[in-house]
Amino acid sequence: MKYSLQFRIWHWLNAIVVLGMLGTVFLRKTFLSWRTNSEILMTQLSQMQIEITAEEAKILAKAVRAGMWEWHIILGYALVFLIIYRIFLFISDSSEKEDFSSKTIHKKIVQISYYIIYAVLLFMAATGLIIHFYEELSLTKEFAKSLKEIHELVFYAIMFFTPLHIVGVIVADLTDEKGLISSMINGKKS
Ligand code: HEM
């Protein structure tokens, strides 16, 4: 394996963007969850003798979350560009890679998992863009909602792949593929 400079730049930018997107999802589902925060707001305000309805608390909690979630969309655009960049690399890249047929069973499975993750990333980018622009695309809110449910379900594939991939390359680097991670950094043969 010998990764070209373009490929390495793509890999690390993609890693940053995907980890960032996972970060926005993590925050949305934990510290910035509107369900938890609307309850906190209601309790705290009520201790200050200010009564607000659950509906109003929900509006406030969502407003607190909004600035953070903008990053899901900003990183989303970056992901769309990185996918286009990767398609371009599929056509013209000077990296030297082992032939699929000469790979061990284990490496064949790893390779297939990369193809699956490419398909998943493409799917996430396409559905994400459609949900974001559903009005401009004259789609109904119901359609956008059901698409969001699929987008959210497929997200779990990325959530499982990412730590598995990181642990996998670390184990490979420590055992029979010494220098694998640095080859993705310095482009030398591993
Ligand atoms: C931050 C920790 C990460 C490290 C140390 C790392 C390291 C590596 C290494 C060493 C390879 C080459 C492995 C091989 O030849 O089998 C690789 C490939 C790959 N990585 Fe990562 N990676 C990281 C994060 C990510 C993330 C977050 C993604 C997001 C999806 C990602 C996506 C990929 C893909 C798709 C490939 C296959 C490239 C190809 O040959 O087409 N990586 N990574």
Ligand code: HEM
């Ligand atoms: C690595 C890729 C991605 C992952 C892992 C991901 C994950 C998620 C998850 C889990 C949700 C549901 C959040 C919740 O309701 O709790 C979501 C919603 C959403 N995502 Fe993504 N997403 C990705 C890519 C994208 C892209 C590329 C875009 C568009 C540029 C996008 C736009 C959206 C939008 C508009 C929503 C709905 C937000 C709302 O209902 O307020 N996503 N995403």
